[in-house]
Amino acid sequence: MDGIMQITGGGQKSRTRMMASPGQKVVLITGCSSGIGLRMAVMLAHDEQKRYHVIATMRDLKRKDKLVEAAGDAYGKTLSLAVLDVCNDESVKQCINGIKDRHVDVLINNAGIGLVGPVESIPIEEMKKVFETNFFGVIRMIKEVMPDMKKRQGGHIIVVSSVMGLQGVVFNDVYAASKFAMEGFCESLAVQLLKFNVTLSLIEPGPVHTEFEAKMIQEVKQKECPGADPETVNYFKNVYLPSSIDIFTLLGQTPDDVARVMIEAKRPRFRNLTNPFYTPIVALKYADETGSLSVNAFYHMLFSMGPLMHVCITAMKYLTCGCLRSRAISPN
Numbered sequence: 001m002d003g004i005m006q007i008t009g010g011g012q013k014s015r016t017r018m019m020a021s022p023g024q025k026v027v028l029i030t031g032c033s034s035g036i037g038l039r040m041a042v043m044l045a046h047d048e049q050k051r052y053h054v055i056a057t058m059r060d061l062k063r064k065d066k067l068v069e070a071a072g073d074a075y076g077k078t079l080s081l082a083v084l085d086v087c088n089d090e091s092v093k094q095c096i097n098g099i100k101d102r103h104v105d106v107l108i109n110n111a112g113i114g115l116v117g118p119v120e121s122i123p124i125e126e127m128k129k130v131f132e133t134n135f136f137g138v139i140r141m142i143k144e145v146m147p148d149m150k151k152r153q154g155g156h157i158i159v160v161s162s163v164m165g166l167q168g169v170v171f172n173d174v175y176a177a178s179k180f181a182m183e184g185f186c187e188s189l190a191v192q193l194l195k196f197n198v199t200l201s202l203i204e205p206g207p208v209h210t211e212f213e214a215k216m217i218q219e220v221k222q223k224e225c226p227g228a229d230p231e232t233v234n235y236f237k238n239v240y241l242p243s244s245i246d247i248f249t250l251l252g253q254t255p256d257d258v259a260r261v262m263i264e265a266k267r268p269r270f271r272n273l274t275n276p277f278y279t280p281i282v283a284l285k286y287a288d289e290t291g292s293l294s295v296n297a298f299y300h301m302l303f304s305m306g307p308l309m310h311v312c313i314t315a316m317k318y319l320t321c322g323c324l325r326s327r328a329i330s331p332n
């Protein structure tokens with residue numbers, strides 16, 4: 001393993017860290033009870049050269065069993081567990097204060113939640129929860145860890161964003177907005193951090209088969225959408241849902257695919273799309289600065305193409321996988 005996980009500077013000081021052996025880098029990951037966070041934690045803890053000590057955090061330790069089982073022998077050696085709720089100031093402080101010298105070499109902000117539905121049917125409180133987790137949760141972590149990294153002139157902050165941080169998707173308005181907000185925040189901060197030799201990277205997965213997908217399907221099926229008109233509810237449940245399931249089936253990656261992109265890239269880049277299919281989708285946006293191309297393309301894919309969308313996406317998948325897969329999977 002080489003990868004995005006490269007640390008710039010501060011290497012010697014890492015000897016004083018709690019739990020980590022000399023020379024090991026301390027990697028703190030949020031949201032490790034399932035999905036991408038769990039797999040990243042396990043893959044790093046299983047590094048053959050034992051270069052990382054992973055502090056796998058989750059908000060509720062009752063959910064630790066899947067991680068502990070997947071970690072196997074690494075648990076208690078190269079992987080330890082800690083409680084951390086990214087929405088709670090105290091919880092974040094307590095966790096970081098519990099680490100020797102508060103020394104974190106790599107911070108992976110993975111914890112996040114989704115939200116789908118017609119905007120008019122979603123209470124503002126629910127929308128705030130999404131921003132509180134996906135946006136302020138990341139900022140809370142960065143504020144706690146970044147000052148020490150700046151002092152040490154070294155460290156790496158990774159943020160699991162999404163393709164929806166670059167391109168909005170119908171009925172995902174608020175979730176996409178939370179990831180766009182994160183992208184803007186990181187784009188601004190990355191420049192300052194370079195001056196302190198601290199690297200900031202974004203990971204932008206497309207659909208990934210995790211609990212996130214199951215929760216999304218459940219949410220669409222169960223939501224009664226009060227306040228939304230019947231036509232909109234029909235588009236949400238009978239047009240968006242089947243297209244979305246189709247897209248997960250056709251293009252979905254595994255959490256291991258995503259973790260590998262992060263771990264195996266030779267040099268840390270600022271943006272890291274994990275799914276080659278989304279490269280042309282994002283390119284559409286930059287090809288037409290008025291935005292009409294993207295809005296019209298998505299409109300036709302969703303509302304005019306019907307079953308043809310499946311054929312079209314399958315064709316695009318094979319075309320893009322052919323020419324872009326190697327770039328997306330091993331970017332350097």
Ligand SMILES: NC(=O)C1=CN([C@@H]2O[C@H](COP(=O)(O)OP(=O)(O)OC[C@H]3O[C@@H](n4cnc5c(N)ncnc54)[C@H](OP(=O)(O)O)[C@@H]3O)[C@@H](O)[C@H]2O)C=CC1
Nearest residue numbers: 031033034035036085086110111112162207208210211212
């Ligand atoms: N799956 C997908 O299609 C995609 C996912 N992503 C992003 O990937 C990241 C991981 O999601 P994924 O693995 O797919 O989904 P999962 O639902 O499997 O995992 C999300 C993790 O975040 C944790 N979490 C939620 N709220 C908090 C909180 N307040 N404090 C600490 N942890 C919290 C969950 O913990 P708990 O068990 O306690 O709920 C869980 O461990 C998210 O940021 C998501 O936005 C990006 C692109 C695509």
Ligand SMILES: CC1=C(/C=C/C(C)=C/C=C/C(C)=C/C=O)C(C)(C)CCC1
Nearest residue numbers: 162164169206207243244247298301302
């Ligand atoms: C329905 C639909 C689409 C759906 C995309 C989806 C469902 C993407 C999911 C991404 C996820 C889950 C990201 C998580 O952060 C497209 C391709 C835009 C084309 C138009 C129709």
